[in-house]
Amino acid sequence: MDSSFYKFVLASSEEHKKRCLPSISIDCVIFGFHKNQLKILLLNAYDSNEWGLPGGYVGKEEDIDYSANRILEERTGAKNIYLSQFKTFGKTNRSESFFDKFPDDLWHKQRFISIGYYALIDYENVSPVKDEFSELCEWKNIDDTPTLMMDHQVIFNKALEQLRVDLNYKPVGHNLLPEKFTMPELQKLYEVILGKKLNRGNFYRKMKRFGILNKLDETRKGGAHKAPDLYSFNQENYNNALNYGFQEIW
Amino acid sequence: MDSSFYKFVLASSEEHKKRCLPSISIDCVIFGFHKNQLKILLLNAYDSNEWGLPGGYVGKEEDIDYSANRILEERTGAKNIYLSQFKTFGKTNRSESFFDKFPDDLWHKQRFISIGYYALIDYENVSPVKDEFSELCEWKNIDDTPTLMMDHQVIFNKALEQLRVDLNYKPVGHNLLPEKFTMPELQKLYEVILGKKLNRGNFYRKMKRFGILNKLDETRKGGAHKAPDLYSFNQENYNNALNYGFQEIW
Incomplete structure (x- = not known):
């Protein structure tokens, strides 16, 4: 790991301690649909080869729905997208091995309870933007995803399951189909x-x-x-x- | 407020700071069914006349599902009951006026994100037990509930809405009906x-x-x-x- 990245992470830790609620994170499962293909947006972590879901933290003055929308917008530029909170994940062992080399009081190493949101957007209309801990931010086909870090596979599976259940009682299609469709x-x-x-x-x-x-x-x-x-x-x-x-x- | 209660709350605050994750609480909407009546379990707060949902915090070593089950058991004695996590509530203004007279660093006065769970049990089989901040713990008819404190009315409404939606794709009735039923x-x-x-x-x-x-x-x-x-x-x-x-x- 290069030393500038190490310093950056320590500074980020201090910044988050000031600005964010402890112990709570948000993970976004962002489904992308276009021309009969369903994809998911994933990040590839810096200096490792691990893939994970876009996520972030809750500002001390932010409603959690606001935080989720902010994270979605930061990664895709997409605004006014319907985000569905589907489950909160809080097992004790959902740790972050990515930060093993850092001091134990690092913000990112505490135990987080993560609130899961999913969104469904037209992936042709947005441009993925990586976060500061990542090398890549890419769309992957839903049935050909890489192995995911931590419990992100569980979160992704639950989101897909919930999206499918939701089709039974919630509408879908707005922003994914042309205004007039068959x-x-x-x-x-x-x-x-x-x-x-x-x-x-x-x-x-x-x-x-x-x-x-x-x-x-x-x-x-x-x-x-x-x-x-x-x-x-x-x-x-x-x-x-x-x-x-x-x-x-x- | 009597001084022994004041001291008790301060001691409880110190205890929770040691044992629990900050910023996260759990609220349980416990529906009780018996002989064609649906009720909800509510607590009446000590030294005020405010009603609220049974709730609690997440121990540092506890999975959140475990915490929810523990809270349900503490209030009802019921074990092995299916608890459904239905939504996490995280608006910034869901404050706790009950603790206004206490110091600002009181555990209970911090901003909490609350994870909502609901359960459905036979109320004839359990005995409500009040918590240390309450005077009463009682079953109230679903269509004749008192005004609830904080955002508990929102949490209760959402739980009832979700229970009704869940009837479309989840079974219900085990533990509520006799083993053989018509x-x-x-x-x-x-x-x-x-x-x-x-x-x-x-x-x-x-x-x-x-x-x-x-x-x-x-x-x-x-x-x-x-x-x-x-x-x-x-x-x-x-x-x-x-x-x-x-x-x-x-």
Whole structure:
């Protein structure tokens, strides 16, 4: 490890002690979707070959949702993205071997309880930015991720599981599809996230029942087949469902 | 405030500084069900008339799930109860007015991020025990709760909302129903939690599809009507669904 990096980490430690709440960190699982591919944003740690999730700490004056949004924006430039807090991770043994060579009172070496958030964005619209402890910040395919450091694999798995469960009662698609889209395009998005084929009739009925789609008075021209119907999201119902869930029919 | 309580709080503060992680608390929303009534366990704070949720802190050597279970057991004596972590609350202004008269370096006056857990137990099987800051620990009817301190109303509302959403993809009923139960008894449990009537045919079909019920070769004798079929939970499928959710059919 070069000495300038060592000094930088010590200074960062002092800075965090002043500015941040102790014992609490945030990890962001940032899913990226574009043209039927689902990816995840990962960082490669400086001077090691370990991959991990983008994360950070909570400023003493920050709401935790604000901190999560700040971290997302720092890594991607993306603003106003819906972040879903999905679980807080607090096992005693989730330690950070990356800082083994540093003094024990280093900020980054304390025990952290980490609050997990996930986001789903169009990866073509953003540019990953590495943090000060990393050499790389890159999109990796969801089914071909490298081994992750600490308990980040557990956090990632839980986020993917929760995203898939959330599809049952929260809407998805805004910012990932064009403003006007076809039902097959929406179905493809769900299939990519769920990692499986869906029945077309079931999907159509279920989506209609959710009440988040406006059927438009136009079709998409230009294909060889019958021009498919176009839809847009009913933004009010979409936002309601995002915040309160679909009202499932028991 | 009497001086012995004041001294007790100062001593408690020193004790917590030694034993617990700073900045992190746990709040438990403990739902109690019995004979078609849903209640919630609340504490009435010492020397004030404020009601709040049972809560506590995370020992330096404790996993957070362990801490939540410990708090649940301390307040109810109940062990091996499924606790569901549902959200972490971290707004900057969730302060504790109860400790206003104490010094600023009191443990209990720092800013806490609180991890919310909910549990659902049979309230006839447990005996509420108040903590050292409270005068009462009581079950209150869900639709007739007193005003809650701090952001506890927000935490309680979110827990109830999440419990209701969870009914869509997690099983409920173990420990709340007798070992052998009828479909109407199970439906009644869902209706009490959801706060609304359900369609009998839909309920029956949906429950069957979840695959968590064993239909028994016996019926309940003794009523005036046709003896109803009895069911028990398929414990393996039940536990799988509890941990991973029902595999919804899209």
